[in-house]
Amino acid sequence: MALDKQGIAKRIAKEVKDGYYVNLGIGIPTLVANYVREDISVEFQSENGVLGMGPFPFEGEEDADIINAGKQTITTLPGASFFDSAMSFSMIRGQHVQLTILGAMEVSENGDIANWKIPGKMVKGMGGAMDLVASAENIIVAMMHTNRAGASKLLKQCSLPLTGVGCVKKIVTNLAVLEVTSQGFRLLEKAPGVSIEEIQAATEGNLIIEGEIPEMEI
């Protein structure tokens, strides 16, 4: 069975290692925080200016001065810090944040990503996404393998305006875990009960299948 969004988040949570500072994008990436192992130390960064983000506040304890990049009210954990926007992006551009997890509309086999603009539709802006993808050493894309129309989101070449070039390293979808290599998308794992044929059919870009492909452990 293909994974749901929670399943994708659970699988990505396994990529979060002890001692990591992590930036989570909006959507599926936000869910990852719920599944990170409790016996490791991780701090979540929000690019509007907080490191050490905690859960949502209890009702009545919301503070207009403490929000995340999605403009949601949040709390902070012991050891947290606040900082200005330039310093926030110094953390990102300076590669002090170890892992960036974000969503995408399209990813190409050479690691280009498009996730901010659909020509002809209302354009809201890239926010911090271009800074994040241009700088992070380790970028994982969390997305569905195909779009609502059923078309592949893993392409030879992105058709939408790009957010960044050659930057995506790993992709976790509802069907598979893939690594971006110089030859294309290398299949690392398949979702439980999903066949290689299904993954192949849903992948427009070059799919590299070498040896036995294990099932994801979630």
Next chain:
Amino acid sequence: MIQKVVANVGEAVKGVTDNMTLMLGGFGLSGIPENAISELVRLEVSGLTCISNNAGVDDFGLGLLLQKKQIKKMVSSYVGENDEFERQMLSGELDVELIPQGTLAERCRAAQAGFPAIYTPAGYGTEVAEGKETREFNGKMYVLEHAFKADFSFVKAWKGDVAGNLIFKGTARNFNPNMCGSAKITVAEVEELVPAGTLDPNQIHIPGIFVQRIFQGKTFEKRIEQRTVRQKE
């Protein structure tokens, strides 16, 4: 000690005229200079270019200036949380320049720090870099982005003293410190204005040298854009 206090918001925005370029602090509705925005609405100055990460919502923040069609151009990283903005943008009444959030912050900071421009990897290979100078450093490509030039900077801080020293609170800090001293005149509105010597010099986020005018805001609504809570178990 050099005094920076002005009597009220009217004095604070004195000198703002049509077609000026303004920087406004805030992320979403957090840490926006509410009092200065209200006064700009009242003054009916128009043709403004506003450098601000976001553009407010329909009835709050920069949305208030948009409603009155006082803004000619927005320079932001993320917009469209309000219908009037979308309408003006699609009809061509409003010019919008979208730039990466980190680039926005650094173009403010460059102006503050006296750098004419900076190189950033953000946007390389995308439409954001079109027509801009690019350069390779250590095998990676970067885009040249210029420091902003603005007439006024409007920022909001938590506490400030009469010398213009500022302390921010929580994530309401965001772009505010980066916009201090980044325009010809920086105007700070604070929730609490205290005498010199009250704030611990060790705790100052922005020294008064970057601030030309400071005043205590009359009201701060501090509206929450996305109220998210969890239930007690």
